[in-house]
Amino acid sequence: MGSLSLQGIHKSFGAVEVLKGVDLDVRDGEFVVFVGPSGCGKSTLLRIVAGLEDPTSGSVAINQQDVTTVPPAKRGIAMVFQTYALYPHLNVRENMGLGLKQTRTSREVIDQRVSRASALLSLDELLKRHPADLSGGQRQRVAIGRAIVREPEVFLFDEPLSNLDAALRVQTRLEIARLHNELKSSIVYVTHDQVEAMTLADRIVVMNDGVVQQVGSPMELYNNPQNLFVAGFIGSPQMNFVDGSAVGKPDVKTVGIRPEHIQLHLSDRENSSCSLVSGSMVGSIRHVEHLGADTNVYLQCDSAGLVIVRIFGEQHFEAGQNCSISFDAAQAFCFDHRGVRIN
Amino acid sequence: MSVATRSVGRSVASHAILLTYATIALFPVILILINSVKSRKAIFRSPLSLPDAETFSMVGYETVMKQGDFLLYFQNSLVVTVVSLFCVLLFGAMAAFALSEYRFRGNSLMALYLALGIMIPIRLGTVAILQLMVATGLVNTLTALVLVYTAQGLPLAVFILSEFMNQVSKDLKNAGRIDGLSEYRIFFRLVVPLVRPALATVAIFTMIPIWNDLWFPLILAPAEETKTVTLGAQVFIGQFVTNWNAVLAALSLSMVPVLILYMIFSRQLISGLTAGAVK
Numbered sequence: 107m108g109s110l111s112l113q114g115i116h117k118s119f120g121a122v123e124v125l126k127g128v129d130l131d132v133r134d135g136e137f138v139v140f141v142g143p144s145g146c147g148k149s150t151l152l153r154i155v156a157g158l159e160d161p162t163s164g165s166v167a168i169n170q171q172d173v174t175t176v177p178p179a180k181r182g183i184a185m186v187f188q189t190y191a192l193y194p195h196l197n198v199r200e201n202m203g204l205g206l207k208q209t210r211t212s213r214e215v216i217d218q219r220v221s222r223a224s225a226l227l228s229l230d231e232l233l234k235r236h237p238a239d240l241s242g243g244q245r246q247r248v249a250i251g252r253a254i255v256r257e258p259e260v261f262l263f264d265e266p267l268s269n270l271d272a273a274l275r276v277q278t279r280l281e282i283a284r285l286h287n288e289l290k291s292s293i294v295y296v297t298h299d300q301v302e303a304m305t306l307a308d309r310i311v312v313m314n315d316g317v318v319q320q321v322g323s324p325m326e327l328y329n330n331p332q333n334l335f336v337a338g339f340i341g342s343p344q345m346n347f348v349d350g351s352a353v354g355k356p357d358v359k360t361v362g363i364r365p366e367h368i369q370l371h372l373s374d375r376e377n378s379s380c381s382l383v384s385g386s387m388v389g390s391i392r393h394v395e396h397l398g399a400d401t402n403v404y405l406q407c408d409s410a411g412l413v414i415v416r417i418f419g420e421q422h423f424e425a426g427q428n429c430s431i432s433f434d435a436a437q438a439f440c441f442d443h444r445g446v447r448i449n
Numbered sequence: 450m451s452v453a454t455r456s457v458g459r460s461v462a463s464h465a466i467l468l469t470y471a472t473i474a475l476f477p478v479i480l481i482l483i484n485s486v487k488s489r490k491a492i493f494r495s496p497l498s499l500p501d502a503e504t505f506s507m508v509g510y511e512t513v514m515k516q517g518d519f520l521l522y523f524q525n526s527l528v529v530t531v532v533s534l535f536c537v538l539l540f541g542a543m544a545a546f547a548l549s550e551y552r553f554r555g556n557s558l559m560a561l562y563l564a565l566g567i568m569i570p571i572r573l574g575t576v577a578i579l580q581l582m583v584a585t586g587l588v589n590t591l592t593a594l595v596l597v598y599t600a601q602g603l604p605l606a607v608f609i610l611s612e613f614m615n616q617v618s619k620d621l622k623n624a625g626r627i628d629g630l631s632e633y634r635i636f637f638r639l640v641v642p643l644v645r646p647a648l649a650t651v652a653i654f655t656m657i658p659i660w661n662d663l664w665f666p667l668i669l670a671p672a673e674e675t676k677t678v679t680l681g682a683q684v685f686i687g688q689f690v691t692n693w694n695a696v697l698a699a700l701s702l703s704m705v706p707v708l709i710l711y712m713i714f715s716r717q718l719i720s721g722l723t724a725g726a727v728k
Binding site: 153156157158177178179180183184185187188189190191192193194195204205208209252256264 | 642
């Protein structure tokens with residue numbers, strides 16, 4: 107298994123600069139997830155790693171060997187696509203074996219590797235079938251199997267779960283986590299879904315607008331976001347951003363508070379004149395979402411605008427009630443006018 | 450049709466329109482067919498009536514079989530049509546693949562240049578083409594016809610096929626590249642099977658004008674051994690006397706091969722539409 111190193115990757119399509127200098131190291135056996143909104147360049151970056159797209163400048167190295175000009179098939183990578191991309195004219199066994207057949211691997215080795223992969227993914231029943239006769243989840247398992255058979259240095263996943271329904275997505279996510287544990291291989295995984303990123307990754311690379319915003323473990327990003335974008339992107343529901351002046355911090359442009367770090371108190375307005383220093387505000391409830399395990403309350407505050415509060419367990423709030431909220435200043439994040447975190 | 454949209458009135462109206470159109474379209478064809486098996490007098494006396502025991506006559510077909518070398522003409526037409534069709538589909542699909550798949554400088558200019566031929570009739574260049582064929586010694590060869598028809602068919606083929614090539618999943622082609630398939634194998638094994646319906650459509654569009662053409666065979670290949678069916682049938686149209694039996698019989702016969710080709714391609718069209726694709 108292998109390491110991956112990207113240095114100064116730039117990519118432009120015509121006048122549009124999609125990637126603006128990306129540097130990244132993926133260690134041997136690491137599971138790295140690129141996450142970001144659509145159009146942030148994460149898929150383009152993955153395609154550059156795969157060799158399907160040439161970087162305008164910069165270099166790609168796999169296992170310390172520069173592969174910037176090496177064709178995709180010879181880079182020691184395997185890729186799983188969002189649309190599965192199985193060959194429609196071949197059955198499952200042939201789909202999985204085609205890559206090895208191209209490198210003139212002997213029949214026995216191909217058979218051996220295909221049966222190992224199919225056992226790993228419980229595809230044995232399906233080996234004779236054609237892609238048209240498989241369900242979506244089965245096709246994605248075959249696509250993953252096709253990647254495993256190649257025994258690559260680095261696995262590349264391009265939004266592999268986006269075309270699956272919710273239940274299947276969770277199941278396949280577990281499957282991918284299990285495969286990573288068993289194969290101990292390096293994986294680069296692209297997704298726009300932060301839940302996938304948080305649950306699967308050893309390290310997450312948050313991207314926006316062609317620039318890497320922050321790299322770190324899921325909990326590092328959650329507990330210690332370096333800028334406004336990362337703070338807003340990681341965590342659900344989204345972090346609340348409030349003007350510094352509204353919470354008594356006029357030297358700070360924006361204060362970010364996670365919905366789960368806010369306490370909500372039902373009150374009548376007279377009693378709610380808590381001191382502003384402890385970070386409390388008053389407002390009225392606009393909307394309540396009951397999710398069972400937790401409850402999201404949307405609160406229109408007089409000073410800070412719309413604030414989302416996440417309360418655990420089943421709670422009985424109704425729209426129109428007046429409330430006050432408070433939060434621990436130690437759990438709030440402060441950002442300057444450029445959106446950079448102030449410690 | 451679902452129950453919600455079924456309506457007797459609408460159904461009758463649509464059938465009436467379709468039947469009217471079918472009648473108009475088929476009328477000349479049927480007229481040719483019924484008159485080709487009638488005696489000369491019967492053709493002129495009542496051209497619209499069906500042949501009966503008295504007027505039935507195969508004299509037209511007999512004349513066609515005896516006079517001229519119609520088997521050779523058929524062979525020529527078939528060779529020219531099939532070879533041109535093959536070239537148009539092969540080169541058209543390849544050009545379309547290149548235009549839709551690869552990003553290179555002048556891509557859209559090249560596409561425009563290749564599509565320009567749709568708007569400019571190739572016959573405007575007849576004199577130049579004839580000079581070219583004379584200079585290269587290709588006059589009175591089937592090669593001349595194949596070259597001209599390939600040029601004539603390519604613009605539309607490239608235009609239609611590049612639209613369809615764009616719809617073939619990029620992921621599929623990339624999966625092929627990662628598995629180490631050459632660009633040719635990606636084209637022939639992955640892309641061509643998926644655009645088969647489009648190929649069949651282009652084949653039908655291309656085939657019929659080639660089969661029916663009289664202009665280029667008359668100018669470029671009028672020799673006895675390179676005559677096509679349409680040109681061969683002209684033997685029976687004289688300045689003073691026209692052998693209508695023979696003309697109609699020759700025309701009826703010339704429909705057969707093109708009908709067979711059409712049936713082959715239209716079957717492809719249907720099976721192509723129903724085959725499982727990427728998702």
